[in-house]
Amino acid sequence: MHPLAVPLVAYQILAAILFTIGVVGVLVRRSALIIFMSIELMLNAVNLSLVAFSRLHGSMDGHIFVFFVMAVAAAEVAIGLAILVAIFRKKETANVDDVHLLKG
């Protein structure tokens, strides 16, 4: 047996806590940038969980998944920040409550 020195449950609980903090950030903050950072926090919590399980099963597929999550997160951040910059130029505010042009 090649057991983890720290039990897997500990990693799962940590990932759950980090994910929840990210969810709180997305739902409660009003600045678009902070919401973005909370999304990154959620992605990282998932990465932690993936790596922990990958270590448990001795399979590298978890690491590959994390690799792709990082690549997609990079792409998402690039596009998201570009959109944010475009909106900020028009409206001078990063507050998500103020961007309601499509509201009926």
Added chain:
Amino acid sequence: MDLALIIEATIKVLIVLGFTLMGVPLIVWMERKVLGHMQDRIGPERVGPFGLLQTIADGIKLFMKEDILPSQVDKAVYFLAPAISVITALVAMTVIPWGDTMSLFGRTIALRITDVNVAVLFLLGTTSMGVYGIVLGGWAANSKYPLLGGLRSSAQMISYELAQGISIVPIIMMTGSLSLAEIGRAQEKMWFIVPQFFGFLIYLICAVAETNRAPFDLAEAESELVAGFHTEYSSMKFALYFVSEYANMMVVSGVAITCFLGAWFGPVLPGPVWFLLKLAFFLFFYVWLRGTFPRLRYDQLMSFGWKVLLPASLLNMAITAVVMVMRG
């Protein structure tokens, strides 16, 4: 976790730390003297023999200077930024080998502080974190010139990081390992500069750009943008930025020596002495570049990094891969 290992590691850390911190005044002295002679003047010569104590005198002046804390700065970030620069530069020194092994008191001591098996990635990581020291230093000052200088400087560092990493990849391909000790040992027969000459040139240019040295020092030169990102820093914090710049130069030269110039191998003298000689040559080369070339304008710099160096390093990697496959 035996006691001997801890003692050994502590001594090695102290040696490297001492070498770096004592080496910085020497490099500064050499720079001023060599630049002076290249510009047909003498350079410092009054304080101590050949002006050797000039840097110590400057250091004392820097410590004694009033530590100005501008009122509008963001205090936490203002204190953090130079610390990040220095910490990343010194941490990067831990994986650079200066010799193979040596036996002392019946123990084989590896002549490096540590050797991670992903040492090259570790170095790339610390270089990436070093960017924060600059960008935060520029931002913390809360004024437009340092901010612009900091952003320009960090954009330059990020752009040249790519070509730098990719130019090391053929070396990794030829050695089959990311560990710097392995790469060093693999050059026993032939230094990697021979098959990888263009890779070496690309790495050299990227190294100069990474450390924000002339001719790529537009973002922090004294005659541009006031003083760039470290305008609002005085005395000890400025000294920290100074130390981090020269420590970065040593790190980058150390990597170039380990990957391209045969690490510690050489005919007669022991390994560490050859390493020191090569390091001295590289540092002299840095000063030589500063004394010879005019500064690149910022847009020329960025376009050179993205449009010339990055494709060149990719081409180098592709050609190396093809040749390796053809040779079997």
Added chain:
Amino acid sequence: MALELILFSFFALIAILCALGVVFHRNPVHCALLLVGVLLSLSGLFILLNAQFIAALQVIVYAGAIMVLFLFVLMLLNFRGESSVLSPGAAKGFGFLFSLLVMVELLWTALSPNGGEGGGMPPVAALPADFGSPAAIGRILYTTWLYPFEITSILLLVAVIGAVVLAKRKFA
């Protein structure tokens, strides 16, 4: 054993504190720096889990490039701090309640007898020698996972083009 436990608790504590700081702090640049702190402590945890390549990648890509991009946008666009940090009234209450539900659900799954150990599968007998090393990742990335790899490269190209087009100033 004890050393791993100490390191885990250290990194976990820093990660949680920095994460709380990201969500509740007022100054956006401080939030970004605290997020870098989270990323670095997660990188430490990855090393504890034998994932050396992923740990290095986390520092180089996530902390060293993505967060620098965040900081650039923050600094160039000069977002002012908001007058009140959190959403007003009902939205705030609903947000906290919902996240509490999410946490309860995740912890329920983690602490249940089957879910906690990967759906009942037993842990592996012995790790392969090069587990987590770049060589192992390269081996499967270019064989089993080649197709997603190529598609991800096209995705990144699309992201680059998209970012340039979206952030361009449109000259009237």
